[in-house]
Amino acid sequence: MDRDEPVGFWSYTRRDDEIERGKIKRLVDLISDEFEIMTGRELHIFFDKQDISWGEEWRSRIDSAIMGTTFMIAIVTPRFFRSQECRREVITFSSHASSLGLDDLLLPILYSGSPDLLDESPDDELATLIKRRQHVDWTSLRLEDEGSPKYRQAVHELAIRLSEILERASELEPTAQEEALAVDDQAGIVEQLAEMEGALPRLTECLNGFGEVTAEIGSHMEWATAEINESDKRNAGFAGRLRVSQQLARRLQDPVERFAQLGDQYAAGLAIVDPGVLTLIRMARDPELSDEDHAxxxxxxxxxxxxxxxxxxNVPVLMGFSSSAEEIAKFSKSIRPLMRTLKKSVQRVVDGQSVMDEWERLIQEGGENIPSSR
Incomplete structure (x- = not known):
């Protein structure tokens, strides 16, 4: 596919499209056709994630930093936030686009109302990311007939929006890439590394902290389980279980707060480090990199x-821990807010893993010019 040809990736959940009887897929075709008739340029949007060409084109454009003609549309629904695959796609794409100063290339479409987007400052990192973008509200439009003038006008406006975004991105891209890929200054690598040196250890400290607090919370949960068993043996009934649950809530208050603080620190640290790591990976592709910088x-x-x-x-352990927290939350309403906080913090770690997985992929698959002894 031509590097200058505009290409989009459609992030959605298959179940949402099934419920809509294929209406989401048809929206892809309507936008592509409207874009082409307006601009005279073919717009290729990758929709089927099972198609091997999706992955091939994704890697080609991301790895080569061909972002000025590449965009992503996210069909945001409540189920979208629960899909780890959708979260990974959007977080990864946004990470690359932001590192090149091309945030507008992520276009969220609010397809149905989602509680995750109602808060001014949502706890969910993905919700925060989406709220910061210039999204399109489709919550009423999705109820319109696809052939209605209102629906067709909305598709037309969306095609115009995409055309404008791609035009602005193509103008900004050379400058952004020159800054991101510049390696003429030998201090570039050193400066980037110096900035990262302090940040990576702090992320490691957060990861270690998660393990320590998880063990502490786990011990309190084991205590509660033992106490409930003893209470049941005494036939204390629901009153006995309620007493244990209330005591557990008091015991968990402090460690859950610390777990949430670690989640905040971890997310903030990744946001700082990610652009620098991606920039270093691009800089490391320079075939004229000195032996010293290479090492x-x-x-x-x-x-x-x-x-x-x-x-x-750590991720499977934390996700299992999150599932256990949901079961514990069923005992008493006094525990539920704590368990919700815990679950959101675990999600931050899972989202962060998507970022680090992309670092790992780029380093390991980057070819001979990406220095790594692995």
Whole structure:
């Protein structure tokens, strides 16, 4: 596919399209056709994630930083926020676009109302990311007939919006890429590494902290389980269970707050580090990189790969822990707010893993010009 040809990736949940009887898929075709008749340029939008060409084109454009002609449309629904695949797609794309100063290339369409977007400052990182973008509200339009003048006008306006976004991005892209890919200044690599040196250890500290607090919370939950069993043996009934649940809520207050604080620190740290790591990966592709810089970057990437691996090992444990928290929350309403806080913090770690997985993929698949001893 021509590198200058506009290409889009459609992020949605298959179940939402099934419920809408294929209406979401038809919206892709309507937008593509309207864009082409307006501009005379074909607009290719990848919709079927099972198609191998989706992954191939994604890697080609992301790895080569061909972002000025590449966009993503996210069909946002309540189910979208619960889809780990959709979360990963949007977070990864946004990460690359932001590192090149091209935030507008992520276009969220609010397809149905979602509680995650109601708060001014949502706890969900993905909801925060979407609220910061210039989204399109489709919540009423989706109820319109696809052939109605109102629906056709909305499709037309969306095609105009895409055309404007791509035009602005193509104007900004050379400058953004020159800054992101510049390696003429030998201090560039050193400066980037110096900035990252302090940030990566703080992320590692957060990951270690999650393990410690998780163990503490787990011990309180084990205590509660034992107490409930003893209470049941004494035939204390629901009153006995309620007493244990209230005591558990008091015991969990402090560690859950610390867990949430770690989640905040972790998300903030990744937001700072991510653009720098992506920039270093692009800089490291320079075939004229000096031997000294090559060795320095290689050592840094080894640290990145090690952290990504350690974090990945923790994710299944934390997700299992989150599921256990949901079960505990059924005991008493006094525990539910704490467990919701816990679950949101775990989600931050899972979302963060998507970022680090992309670092790892780029380093390991980047070819001979990406220095890594692995």
């Amino acid at each position: 320095t970057v290689s050592e840094f990437f080894e640290a990145v790969l090690g952290m990504a691996s350690a974090s990945r090992d």
